[in-house]
Amino acid sequence: MKSLKFFGLGSVMALLLLSGCKPKGTETAVTGDAAERVYVAPGKYDEFYNFVSGGFNGQVNVYGLPSGRLLKVLPVFSVNPENGYGYSEETKPMLQTSHGFIPWDDQHHLSLSQTNGEVDGRWLFANANNTPRVARLDLKTFKTVEILEIPNSAGNHSSPFLTENTEYVVAGTRFAVPMDDENGDVPIESFKSNFKGVLSFIGIDKQSGDMDLSFQIEAPGINFDLSHAGKKKSGDWFFFSCYNSEKANTLLEVNASQNDKDFIMAVNWKKAAELVKAGKGRKVVTEYAHNKFDESTHTATSTMKKEVIVLSVEDMKDAMFMIPCPKSPHGCDIDPTGEYIVGSGKLAALIPVFSFDKMIKAIADKNFAGEFDGVKVIKYEAALHGEVQKPGLGPLHTEFDGKGNAYTSMFVSSEVVKWNIKDLKVLDRQPTFYSVGHLMIPGGDSAKPFGKYLVAYNKITKDRYLPTGPELAQSAQLYDISGDKMKLLLDYPTFGEPHYAQALPAEMLKDQVKFFRIEDNKHPYATKGEAESKVVREGNKVHVYMTSIRSHFAPDNIEGIRVGDEVLFHVTNLEQDWDIPHGFAIKGAENAELLIMPGETCTLKWIPKKPGMYPMYCTDFCSALHQEMQGYVRVSPAGSNTPLIYSLNNKKDNAQSPVKAGETK
Amino acid sequence: MKTIHSIAAACLTLSLLSCGGDKKTDSVPAASTETATSETSTANAYDPKRGIGKHENVDVSTFDPAMAAEGRKLAEVKCTSCHKPTEEKLVGPGWKGVTQRQTPEWIMNFISNPDPMIDVDPELQKQLELCLVRMPNQGLADNEARQILEYMREIDGAK
Numbered sequence: 139m140k141s142l143k144f145f146g147l148g149s150v151m152a153l154l155l156l157s158g159c160k161p162k163g164t165e166t167a168v169t170g171d172a173a174e175r176v177y178v179a180p181g182k183y184d185e186f187y188n189f190v191s192g193g194f195n196g197q198v199n200v201y202g203l204p205s206g207r208l209l210k211v212l213p214v215f216s217v218n219p220e221n222g223y224g225y226s227e228e229t230k231p232m233l234q235t236s237h238g239f240i241p242w243d244d245q246h247h248l249s250l251s252q253t254n255g256e257v258d259g260r261w262l263f264a265n266a267n268n269t270p271r272v273a274r275l276d277l278k279t280f281k282t283v284e285i286l287e288i289p290n291s292a293g294n295h296s297s298p299f300l301t302e303n304t305e306y307v308v309a310g311t312r313f314a315v316p317m318d319d320e321n322g323d324v325p326i327e328s329f330k331s332n333f334k335g336v337l338s339f340i341g342i343d344k345q346s347g348d349m350d351l352s353f354q355i356e357a358p359g360i361n362f363d364l365s366h367a368g369k370k371k372s373g374d375w376f377f378f379s380c381y382n383s384e385k386a387n388t389l390l391e392v393n394a395s396q397n398d399k400d401f402i403m404a405v406n407w408k409k410a411a412e413l414v415k416a417g418k419g420r421k422v423v424t425e426y427a428h429n430k431f432d433e434s435t436h437t438a439t440s441t442m443k444k445e446v447i448v449l450s451v452e453d454m455k456d457a458m459f460m461i462p463c464p465k466s467p468h469g470c471d472i473d474p475t476g477e478y479i480v481g482s483g484k485l486a487a488l489i490p491v492f493s494f495d496k497m498i499k500a501i502a503d504k505n506f507a508g509e510f511d512g513v514k515v516i517k518y519e520a521a522l523h524g525e526v527q528k529p530g531l532g533p534l535h536t537e538f539d540g541k542g543n544a545y546t547s548m549f550v551s552s553e554v555v556k557w558n559i560k561d562l563k564v565l566d567r568q569p570t571f572y573s574v575g576h577l578m579i580p581g582g583d584s585a586k587p588f589g590k591y592l593v594a595y596n597k598i599t600k601d602r603y604l605p606t607g608p609e610l611a612q613s614a615q616l617y618d619i620s621g622d623k624m625k626l627l628l629d630y631p632t633f634g635e636p637h638y639a640q641a642l643p644a645e646m647l648k649d650q651v652k653f654f655r656i657e658d659n660k661h662p663y664a665t666k667g668e669a670e671s672k673v674v675r676e677g678n679k680v681h682v683y684m685t686s687i688r689s690h691f692a693p694d695n696i697e698g699i700r701v702g703d704e705v706l707f708h709v710t711n712l713e714q715d716w717d718i719p720h721g722f723a724i725k726g727a728e729n730a731e732l733l734i735m736p737g738e739t740c741t742l743k744w745i746p747k748k749p750g751m752y753p754m755y756c757t758d759f760c761s762a763l764h765q766e767m768q769g770y771v772r773v774s775p776a777g778s779n780t781p782l783i784y785s786l787n788n789k790k791d792n793a794q795s796p797v798k799a800g801e802t803k
Numbered sequence: 804m805k806t807i808h809s810i811a812a813a814c815l816t817l818s819l820l821s822c823g824g825d826k827k828t829d830s831v832p833a834a835s836t837e838t839a840t841s842e843t844s845t846a847n848a849y850d851p852k853r854g855i856g857k858h859e860n861v862d863v864s865t866f867d868p869a870m871a872a873e874g875r876k877l878a879e880v881k882c883t884s885c886h887k888p889t890e891e892k893l894v895g896p897g898w899k900g901v902t903q904r905q906t907p908e909w910i911m912n913f914i915s916n917p918d919p920m921i922d923v924d925p926e927l928q929k930q931l932e933l934c935l936v937r938m939p940n941q942g943l944a945d946n947e948a949r950q951i952l953e954y955m956r957e958i959d960g961a962k
Binding site for chain 2: 655656657666667668669685687688689690692712713714715716718761762763
C-alpha cells in the first residue's frame with residue numbers, strides 16, 4: 139500500500155474502493171524541496187496573510203503562508219477570554235442581537251474588500267451562520283468593528299460575498315423561513331406556502347465601510363448555498379447556488395435530491411437597487427441589531443432597527459432568473475474575466491460551466507424553459523458553455539489562478555482537480571487528506587488572482603497528525619500551483635472546521651497595522667496619565683480610573699469596596715510602543731480578563747460576592763518586572779464604612795499608608 | 804540615508820551581542836547576512852554624546868516657557884508614570900539634573916526611540932541594570948521630544 143503511486147482517477151477510485159475514503163501514498167506526493175519552500179527563517183516574514191474561517195469556534199484565524207503558522211485568532215462572533223472580547227463592557231454590545239446577547243456563532247465564509255475586482259486590503263467581511271449576521275473587520279487594527287444582524291433569515295450561509303467595488307455584501311438564507319412580519323407559528327406542512335428564501339443586500343459606505351441593510355428580495359422558499367458576484371462585464375449581477383428545489387422539509391438527504399437539476403439564481407443587483415430607489419418593494423416590520431465599534435472611544439454601541447424594504451418576485455421579474463444546474467450545487471464561482479460561471483453540483487458527476495454572454499442572449503431571446511415560483515428559468519443548454527466530464531466525485535468549490543485554469547475541490551474523491559476553463563479538459567489532479575471542502579488561492583475569486591499557492595481546507599484528518607481523542611484537528615494543505623502540475627508542499631492542523639478563506643500579499647497590510655494614539659483616546663473613562671488616576675463611588679457603583687505601563691498599575695491598591703458593589707475597572711494602557719498590550723485580571727471575577735492595546739481603554743465589570751483581599755495582576759508578560767505588576771482590592775461587608783482609599787505605587791509613599799482618598803458622588 | 808543605515812546596522816549588531824532583554828523589543832533584525840559584515844565599524848562609531856537618531860545640533864540657547872508647558876502636559880500622559888521631576892528614582896531615574904549630564908541631542912534621540920540606544924550606550928546599560936525595565940517607546944513626534952526636553956531644562960533651572 140505504502141509504495142503505491144497515483145496514476146490518475148482510475149487508480150484513485152480503485153484505492154477509494156479498497157481503503158474507504160483515505161488515499162495512501164502521501165510520501166510520494168511531496169517533492170524533495172518542499173520543506174525548504176515553506177520554511178520561513180526566524181526574522182523573516184511570510185508572503186501572504188491567510189484569513190481562515192473558524193467554523194464552529196465563531197472566530198477568524200490568521201495564518202501565514204507558506205509557513206502555515208497560526209499568527210492570531212480574531213474574535214468575531216464568539217466571546218474570547220484571551221482578550222475579553224464579549225466580556226469587556228466596551229465589546230459586549232458587539233454580540234447583541236434581536237434575541238439578546240449571543241456568545242457564539244458558526245463562522246463560514248470570508249470576503250476581502252475589493253476595488254475594481256482586486257483585493258484592496260481595507261476590510262474583511264465574515265458571516266455568522268446560526269443567528270444570521272455579517273461582520274466587518276478593519277485590517278488596520280485587525281478588530282471586528284461592525285456586526286449587522288440579518289432579519290427574515292435563518293442559516294446565513296450564502297454570505298458574505300461582495301461586488302467588485304465593495305458596493306454590496308450579500309446574505310442569502312440557507313433555511314427558508316416565514317417572513318418576520320408573518321406568524322411563524324405555523325405547521326411545517328405549510329412549508330411550500332409559508333416559507334420564503336430571502337436574499338439580503340447590505341450597502342457599504344465607500345469611505346467608512348459602514349454597513350446598511352439596503353433591501354431584501356423575497357425569493358422562492360428554497361435553500362441558498364453559496365454565491366459570488368460577477369465582475370467586469372458581469373459586474374452588475376450576483377449568482378446564488380440553490381438546492382432543495384423540491385421544497386422538501388423532511389429527510390432532505392433523500393427528498394432534496396430528487397430533481398435532476400436545481401438552480402443557479404442570477405440577480406441583477408443594480409436593477410434591484412434602482413427598483414428600490416424608484417419606490418418598489420414593501421416595508422416589512424422586523425427587528426435586527428446593528429452594532430458598531432467606535433475607534434475613538436474604543437466602545438461599541440448596539441442599535442435596534444425596525445424595518446426593511448423587501449422586493450417581491452413580481453418586482454424582480456426582469457432582474458432575476460434561474461439557470462438549471464445539476465444537482466444540489468454548492469460552489470458558484472465566477473472566473474477572473476467575469477464570463478464563466480462555474481456551478482458545482484455536489485451530487486453531479488460533471489462540472490457545468492455557464493457563459494455570461496450566452497445567459498444575456500438567452501434572456502434577450504426569451505429562451506426560457508418555464509417558470510419556478512414566478513421566476514423565469516433559462517434553458518440549460520442556452521446558458522451552458524460546456525461541462526467538465528468525469529472531473530471526480532463531489533465537486534464543491536472552484537477557484538482560479540488567473541492563467542486560464544480552474545481548480546475544483548472534490549469532496550467525495552478527496553482531491554483537487556485542475557482544468558482549463560476554455561476547453562474544459564482536466565489537466566492535473568492531486569489527492570487531499572481528506573474530504574476537502576473549500577479551496578483558496580490568494581485573490582482566487584477576484585479579477586486578479588496571485589496564482590502561486592492553493593490551500594485545500596479539509597474536513598477530516600484521520601491519520602495526518604497525532605490523535606487527540608475522537609475530536610481531531612482539521613487540516614489545511616498547501617500546494618504550489620506555479621507550474622503545470624500542482625505540488626503538495628505542506629499540511630498543517632487548523633481550528634475546526636475551516637470553511638472558506640481569503641488571502642492577500644503581506645506587503646498590502648504589514649506596514650499599515652496601527653495602535654491607538656493616547657492623544658486620540660476619546661473613551662469617556664480614559665485616564666491619560668497617572669495624575670488622572672482615581673477611584674470614584676457613585677452609589678453602589680465604583681469607577682476605577684486605572685492606568686497600566688511597564689510595570690505597574692495606578693492605583694495598585696484599593697480599599698473601601700463593599701460586597702455587592704459594581705466595580706468598573708476602566709484600564710487605560712499608557713504604552714505607545716505599538717506592540718505592548720497589558721492584561722488585567724482579578725480573582726473571582728465572573729468574567730474574562732482584559733487585554734488592553736497601547737493607548738486603549740477597556741472596562742471590566744466585577745461584583746465581589748464576599749469580603750476579603752482580592753489580588754489583581756497583569757496577565758501579559760510585559761517586562762522583567764511583569765510579575766511585580768500587581769495590586770490588591772480590599773472588600774468589606776455590605777454596609778461597612780471602610781474609607782475609600784487607593785495608593786499610586788508611589789515610592790515615597792509606598793512604605794506608608796495609602797495616599798489618596800476616593801471621591802464620592 | 805547614511806544615518807538610517809547606521810542605526811539599522813547598529814541595532815542588528817547590538818541585538819546580536821546583547822543578552823536578549825525584553826521579549827517585546829520592536830527591533831526585529833530583518834537585515835540579511837550581507838549587511839551584517841559592514842556593521843562592526845559603524846557600531847564602534849557610536850557617539851555617546853549624541854546617541855542614535857536623527858536629532859543633532861539642537862539649539863538650546865534660549866528658554867521657551869510655552870514649549871516647556873506643552874512638554875509638561877505631554878510628560879504627565881506619557882512619562883511621569885515612571886519618572887519624577889526630582890532626583891528620586893521611581894521605575895526609571897528622576898529627571899532632575901539630566902540636562903546637565905546628557906546633551907540635548909542625546910536626550911531627544913533617546914526619548915524618541917529608546918531601544919537602539921539602550922542596547923549600546925554604556926550609561927543606559929548601567930541604568931538598565933538598576934531599573935530592569937527597558938524604557939518604552941512612547942511614540943513621541945519630533946516636536947514633542949523637543950517640548951519634553953524644554954520641560955526637563957525647566958526642571959533643571961533654565962529660564
